[in-house]
Amino acid sequence: MTLHLCSLLVFSLPQALQSSTIDSITASSPLVQNQTLVSSSQIFELGFFTPKGSAKQYVGIWYKKMAPSRVVWVANRDKPLGHTDQSATLLSDFGNFVLQDRNENIMWESFDEPTNTLLPNMKIGVNVKTGKKLNLTSWKGEDDPSFGSFVMGVTLEKPPQLFTWNGSSPYWRSGQWEKTKFIGIPTMTNTYYDIRQDNIRGTSYFYLNNYNNSIFGYTFISSEGSVKSAFWANGWLTSWKAPAPTNPCEIYGICGPFGVCNSFSSPMCRCLKGFKPRSNEKWNRGNWTRGCLREMELNCQKSASAAASTTVEKDMFWQMRQIKLPDSADYLLIDNVEGCQSWCLENCSCLGFSYVNAIGCMAWSKDLLDTQQFSTDGEDLFIRLADASVGADTGKFRKMTIPRLLRSEEPLRETSWKEQMKEDDASQLVVYDFDSIRLATDNFNLKNKLGQGGLGPVYKGKLNNGKEIAAKRLSSSSSQGIAEFKNEILLISKLQHQNLVRLLGCCIEGEEKILVYEYLPNKSLDTFLFDSREKAKLSWSVRFRIIQGVARGLLYLHCDSCLRVIHRDLKVSNILLDEKMNPKISDFGLSRMFEGTQVLVNTHKVVGTLGYMSPEYAMGGIFSEKSDVYSFGVLLLEIISGKKNTSLDYPGQHLNLLAFAWHLWCEGRGLDLIDEAIANAFSVSEVMRCIQLGLLCTQDHATDRPNMLAVVLMLNGESNLSQPKQPTYTFSSSLAHEVPSQEESIRSMNTITITTVEGR
Structure with a gap:
């Protein structure tokens, strides 16, 4: 055609x-x-x-x-x-x-x-029933748009992956899709991307969801095979690029089977624990593609040939953290980590496993190929080894008889952390020894894992004195991770407020860097708000109390503390709840401190969660206190509706929560936004006030948003609310044309002045 x-x-x-x-x-x-x-x-x-x-x-x-x-x-x-x-x-x-x-x-x-570029709302992928593939194909050269040798497409496996091929040979792999990003692209923070699979139709498509043409961008494959994603913000800004020119570890299979690549190491390739180079001569010459061999036969392989009276020890698992998981995973319908581990242990063909919350259980029965060590992000990978192979380590860990012992992958660099803590006036914190934290968490048992934070996993524990704690274990020795670890220690040690999570102390012992927090039994707000069975526990009075508490916590950070702090990653999962459902803001690893006169800051490293990020920050890297205000507005509307801002189940053309809330507000149907779980019991004035405030906080321009002092006053009914302007980042042109004709009726239907507050 x-x-x-x-x-x-x-x-x-x-x-x-x-x-x-x-x-x-x-x-x-x-x-x-x-x-x-x-x-x-x-x-x-x-x-x-x-x-x-x-x-x-x-x-x-x-x-x-x-x-x-x-x-x-x-x-x-x-x-x-x-x-x-x-x-x-x-x-x-x-x-x-x-x-x-x-x-x-x-x-x-x-x-x-498609040619060499994927635009928003386009898709690439495969339909196995019709055989039709929608792939990107590179130009032959920068001056020649004819078909080049590099092709990018989507695999049909579960979970799917992006692949780039040079001819018929794999060149680059994104890693597994975990609902919001690919495991192998740590810099991919853009939640506009999505993959949809339909097993009945046999389709798997990757696309960039353009919220009513609110973003301009592209993803393209160059004539040299690199993939780049860029967005427009007064200039083209690169969101992510792969393979990165400075990281040869991203080239597919560069270290061969059972090898792992770390671009910060020299040499960059090494064999996995319990494996050795297939050819020492070639390995030493830097030719790693033949990979590695297992040093010792697995115990399960021995038991198959052993006499019935012979007792054979069980295999063990060696834990690797912050890993780009290998290619060719088998997806298993197992919904917990213990079951995943048991399945692997009972099947001798299983060479390793990983359990990722957003994916589930994955196991490997083929050679572990294209494995990469990250400095941040990544997932846990458990490698199957014979007991003696693990025990051959240098003896830093005591021998345990349970087969599921988790061991640290490699030591972190030694630093004078206690001296630095004293210099930074954080010496009032309790410094715990590593053994006490290890015992408190049952050797960081996976059953005690509460979640995965920005710096690493978080485990529940109980100290000898019976005090329950939450221990956040730093995931690697990367300079970024250490900097953020220290940032969180310094920040939280100086910040004391009833709506901020309390830091009890830390562990700084050799290779281990651990933050110790108070344990909050109700975990995070999202475990209730987005769970159809749990959300009813959040009555309107509880939700309004949470909204007010978060607002007071932000006001303290922005104005009332000894520092001036911008959180930069405020979201539902970072609001923890104590036993009385009181909110506490957590996760200060991305926060920034500022001088009192500093208003706007521009950063080349945009961190946070899209969907909560203000337009000027997501698109231009400019952040201020008003960036947190925008995030608070999104959070507020999510608490009212019980829906995620980035959910795709809104009716009609409204592709996110902000668009849907504005549409209801324009039609005078603001109360239709309320979560059905609490639709029979709520304060009309409070809900309407919160919806209007949520729209004010999510205005496109930072100058149109209130500061947190005004937000707190508005929530308490002590200040009148202005009328929000129509956002432009989340709406289609058709709605924009409809709004002016309704403007007068909108103002008369939705303007409220609170002089008295109804009882809660």
């Missing part, structure tokens, strides 16, 4: 028309050489172009007003021109070039024939 479409575009090339732009073409009025086709909102442009260094012309689509311009789709890459008699074409504001018949039925669209 591409061939035929191109003849429509260039059929009248000899004509010499005055240069102009149009938004549709027909068979009787074709696009000619000196014309361009422009989308209705002036976002995308289609026309003829000549790549730099080339004398050839192509038909392509590019972003119109964003310099330098980037061609995101090419029609005639390799093919001669044909002829068509179809009626009309148009270019949508999503960048989709559509061919329609006279009845406006879509006959062909450019999104079905």
